[in-house]
Structures are given as structure tokens and as C-alpha cells.
Amino acid sequence: MKKKIYTENAPKPTGPYSQGVAADGLIFVSGQDGVFPDDTTAGNSLNEQTEACLQNIENILNKAGATLDDIVHVTCHLADLTEENVREFNQAYAKYFEDIEIKPARITVGSVLMETDIEITAIAYKK
Secondary structure, three states, rough: OOOOOOOOOOOOOOOOOOOEEEEOOOOEEEEEEEEOOOOEOOOOOOOHHHHHHHHHHHHHHHHOOOOOHHEEEEEEEEEEOOOOHHHHHHHHHHHHHHHOOOOOEEEEEOOOOOOOOOEEEEEOOOO
């Protein structure tokens, strides 16, 4: 059985999708852009937008009874894959996972994004 996950502590979906879906111990978090729950962009820096994405993901996971420690896979989309941007992204990303022993598997790709410089989606496991 699958269950919809929704929290006011993350941006409302802007299309026909859920913030998250739980099914058989897996939690799928939809892509989170670098925006705050009130849909304002989290500054102009990739650092600020990365932190907003991960905070939104954490809030959605918390609503499902999970934490960042439960994440098993992350997909990250950057609008610009320059070495400088990847370095800035990794610095912000690392802060959220520094105390986690087993870091999530991850892929980072370049993507055309509409209003922010980053989007992150996650899959967590919580039995």
C-alpha cells in the first residue's frame, strides 16, 4: 500500500505530483528546488539553494517518520556543472550528511531547470 506524504514545511507541489510517497518501507521524495516553503527562491547562490533543497527534503522525510540518515539514494540536478559550482554544491551538501556514517549513493547531472540552479530528489528506506 502506498501513502501520500505532505507537509506545510516544504513547497506545495506545482503540478500533478506528491511531495513524497511511502510504500513498503521506501520513501520517495519528489524533486525539491532551491526554494522555501513559501515558494520564494532561497537566494542567488548555489549554496543557499542547496541548503533549501535539503531542508525541504528533511522536512518531508520527518513528516514520514524518517531522517536524512534513512536516505539511500539522491539524484542532484545542477543547471551548470562547472567545477566551481560542483565544489560549492558539494560543500553545502556535505554539511547535511557529515554526521551520517553511511552516506547515500548519489548521482549529479546537468539539467535545464526553470527557476533555480538546483533540484534534488531522494529515496529513503525506513521499515
